[in-house]
Amino acid sequence: MTIELENHIDPMLFPILEKVHDPEIPVLSIMDMGVVRFAQMINSVAQIKITPTYSGCPAMDVIGEDIVEAFAKENIEAKVSLVLSPAWTTDWITPRGRESLEEYGIAAPLEENADKEALLNNKRIVKCTNCGSVNTKLVSQFGSTACKALFKCEDCLEPFDYFKCLK
Amino acid sequence: MMKNENLVHYIYGIADNALILGQRLSELCGHGPSLETDIALTNMALDLLGQTRSYYQYAAQLLGDGKTEDDIAYLRIERQYKNVLLVEQPNKHFGYVITRQFFYDVFHLLLLQELQNSKDETLSAIAKKGIKEVSYHQRFSSDWMKRLGDGTEESRKKTQEAINDLWKFTDELFHMTEDDKQVFEAEIGVDVTTLKQLYNQRVKEVLEEATLTIPEIKWFQKGGKQGIHSEHMGYLLSDLQYMQRTYPNMKW
Ligand SMILES: [Zn+2]
Numbered sequence: 001m002t003i004e005l006e007n008h009i010d011p012m013l014f015p016i017l018e019k020v021h022d023p024e025i026p027v028l029s030i031m032d033m034g035v036v037r038f039a040q041m042i043n044s045v046a047q048i049k050i051t052p053t054y055s056g057c058p059a060m061d062v063i064g065e066d067i068v069e070a071f072a073k074e075n076i077e078a079k080v081s082l083v084l085s086p087a088w089t090t091d092w093i094t095p096r097g098r099e100s101l102e103e104y105g106i107a108a109p110l111e112e113n114a115d116k117e118a119l120l121n122n123k124r125i126v127k128c129t130n131c132g133s134v135n136t137k138l139v140s141q142f143g144s145t146a147c148k149a150l151f152k153c154e155d156c157l158e159p160f161d162y163f164k165c166l167k
Numbered sequence: 168m169m170k171n172e173n174l175v176h177y178i179y180g181i182a183d184n185a186l187i188l189g190q191r192l193s194e195l196c197g198h199g200p201s202l203e204t205d206i207a208l209t210n211m212a213l214d215l216l217g218q219t220r221s222y223y224q225y226a227a228q229l230l231g232d233g234k235t236e237d238d239i240a241y242l243r244i245e246r247q248y249k250n251v252l253l254v255e256q257p258n259k260h261f262g263y264v265i266t267r268q269f270f271y272d273v274f275h276l277l278l279l280q281e282l283q284n285s286k287d288e289t290l291s292a293i294a295k296k297g298i299k300e301v302s303y304h305q306r307f308s309s310d311w312m313k314r315l316g317d318g319t320e321e322s323r324k325k326t327q328e329a330i331n332d333l334w335k336f337t338d339e340l341f342h343m344t345e346d347d348k349q350v351f352e353a354e355i356g357v358d359v360t361t362l363k364q365l366y367n368q369r370v371k372e373v374l375e376e377a378t379l380t381i382p383e384i385k386w387f388q389k390g391g392k393q394g395i396h397s398e399h400m401g402y403l404l405s406d407l408q409y410m411q412r413t414y415p416n417m418k419w
Contacts, residue, residue, distance in 0.1 A: 055296055056217025084221060085292030087299065120306070140203035141307060146210040146300075150203070166299055 008038040013046060019070050023062045024145055027100040030063055034092025037083055046071050046078040051088045053166070054146045090166045105129045106148065107162040115165035119149060128153035129160050169353035175226050176249065176346040177356050178290075179239075180392060181278070182222030183250035186240060187400075188271055189215030190407050191258060200261045207307055208264070214300040221293045241411035245404055246394040249344075253336035255391070255400045259329070262315050262322060266329035269308035273369050274340045274362070276301045281357040290355065309373045316377025323378070330374070331382045338387035340366070 009017075017036055022028045030036055030050070038049035048067055052060045064080040071078035090109040093101070098108040107126050110118060117123035119141060126136050133155040143150040148161040192212035199205025223236035254271055258264050279301055282294035315326040341363040343351070350356030367381075374381060390396065410417060 052217070052296075054214060054217060055221060055293075055300060056213035056215070058213070084296055085288065087292070087296040140206060141303065142203070142207040142210040144206075146213055150206075 008040065009036060010040050013039045013041070013048075016046075016070050016074055016076075017048075017067070020063065020066045022059055023066070024059050025101070025104065025106065027104040028093075028097055030067075032094045032097030032100060034094065034097070035063070035088060041076075044077070046076050048078055048080045049083045050080060051083050051086075053088050056146065088166070090163065093163075101163060102129055105160055107151065107160060109163045109165040112165050112167050118162070119164065126151055126162050128156060128158060130158040131156040169349040169355070171229055173346045173349040174287075174353075174355065175229050176344075177350040178222050178226045178229075179247075180249040180344070180347065181282075182219050182226070183248045184254050184271070184275075185215040185222070186219040187248070187250045187403065188254040188268075189213075189219060190403060191254065191256075191267075192264075194258060194406075195264065204261070211268070211304050211307070214297075214304070218293065218297050218300070221296075225289050225293070237411065241408045245396055245400055248391075248396065248400070248404075249394060250391050250396075251336065251339045252388060252391040252397050253333065253339065255397060255403055256333060256336065257399050260325060262326040263329040263333075265308055265311045265315060266326060266333050268304070269312050269373070270333055270337050270370070272301060272305040272308050273366055273373075274337075276305050277362045277366060277369075278357055278359065281362070285355050285357075286353070287355040312373050312379070313377040316374070316379040326377075327379055330379055334382050335384055335386065335388045337366075337370075339389040339391060342389060342392060344392050 014031065017039060018029050018031050020030045022030060022033055025033075033053070035050045035053060036048065037051050038047065040047055050060070050063060050067070060082065064082075067080050068078050093109070101108045107129050109115060110125065114123075114125055118126050119138060122138055124134050124136055126138075127134050128136050128151075130153060133153055135154045136151045137154055138149060139152050139159065140150040142148075143161045147164060147166070149164050150159065151162050152159045189212045192208050192215070195205065196209045196212070197205065199208055219240070220236055223239045226239055227234050227236050253267060256263075256267055276298065279294040279298045283291050283298065285291045285294065312326070315322040317323070341359045343358065343360060347356055347359070351358050371381065
């Protein structure tokens with residue numbers, strides 16, 4: 001069963017949630033990341049449910065604390081809980097989120113098949129975030145965090161992170 | 168009839184494997200043979216610890232006696248850990264680490280692919296999430312088995328020795344404890360005995376490509392699932408539990 005994400009997020013709470021950013025990718029709000037699954041005022045308390053990107057993502061604890069803090073600034077009490085199902089996918093990153101990633105220097109995830117070609121068959125299709133060339137080479141399946149792989153551009157020689165497709 | 172206690176022990180069985188293997192991998196943080204492998208292994212450790220937390224949080228909820236995930240991770244005694252012997256084996260060298268990882272990853276993925284059909288919604292959700300991560304792990308360790316086996320004389324020799332040493336621990340993965348049986352009967356757990364054939368086949372495929380062989384042995388070592396561990400476990404736990412034992416209830 002898939003739940004329509006938007007239906008469960010009270011638009012009134014949107015601006016507050018927008019202010020919370022992924023601590024490891026500060027350009028990305030948690031809304032653009034697609035990790036907020038539910039946000040409603042229930043008995044004067046903001047009930048927020050977030051889903052982890054990766055099981056061990058250390059950012060989740062910090063995100064939880066940051067949400068509580070962001071609501072406290074508006075004098076609203078917030079309770080944050082973690083939901084595991086349905087599991088997060090990179091498809092939930094919004095178009096604006098993808099743009100922010102690229103501007104920040106992280107190549108946005110390709111669709112599933114292209115992602116496999118790039119990561120497993122060394123196909124040169126990941127676009128360099130510095131010069132736009134696709135003459136790029138996989139350096140490591142894992143980058144600075146579990147969700148990213150490390151690439152190097154063979155034209156401008158810049159190393160960069162690629163956000164791996166997670167389906 | 169399955170009791171609450173059976174389910175908690177069943178969860179420990181799966182989670183303890185992830186915790187102990189994660190601990191072994193995190194020992195390598197800053198000590199990997201190259202920057203990439205160092206980062207890859209520590210990221211895998213992080214995935215495993217993340218999965219462990221989800222399982223322990225659920226076990227704590229089932230226990231309902233005020234114990235937390237931290238109590239379960241840090242304050243049990245050796246005999247209460249239900250992990251298989253394979254995952255507690257030490258990091259002798261890179262080929263050894265990769266072989267241990269490969270033997271566990273192949274099993275881990277098969278297990279989670281079955282566990283995702285569990286009647287228990289939480290376990291099913293943790294499994295579904297884990298599958299995505301463990302697929303990466305298996306790809307990483309399989310690739311390295313091939314590189315090492317089909318690599319230099321030295322890498323081949325060391326990896327074959329690691330296989331000869333570690334293969335005896337693989338049979339335990341398919342052993343069903345009393346708790347496992349009860350939880351399987353309740354359609355929550357997995358009958359791991361059914362995974363053995365596919366496991367052997369997958370391992371063989373990769374090893375053949377790597378020009379490595381499975382040793383012909385008849386005797387396999389068991390005990391971890393009953394809490395009877397190898398001599399390495401005590402040292403591992405003293406490292407793992409040090410902070411909580413020295414500063415009780417400390418928090419980050
Ligand atoms: Zn470039």
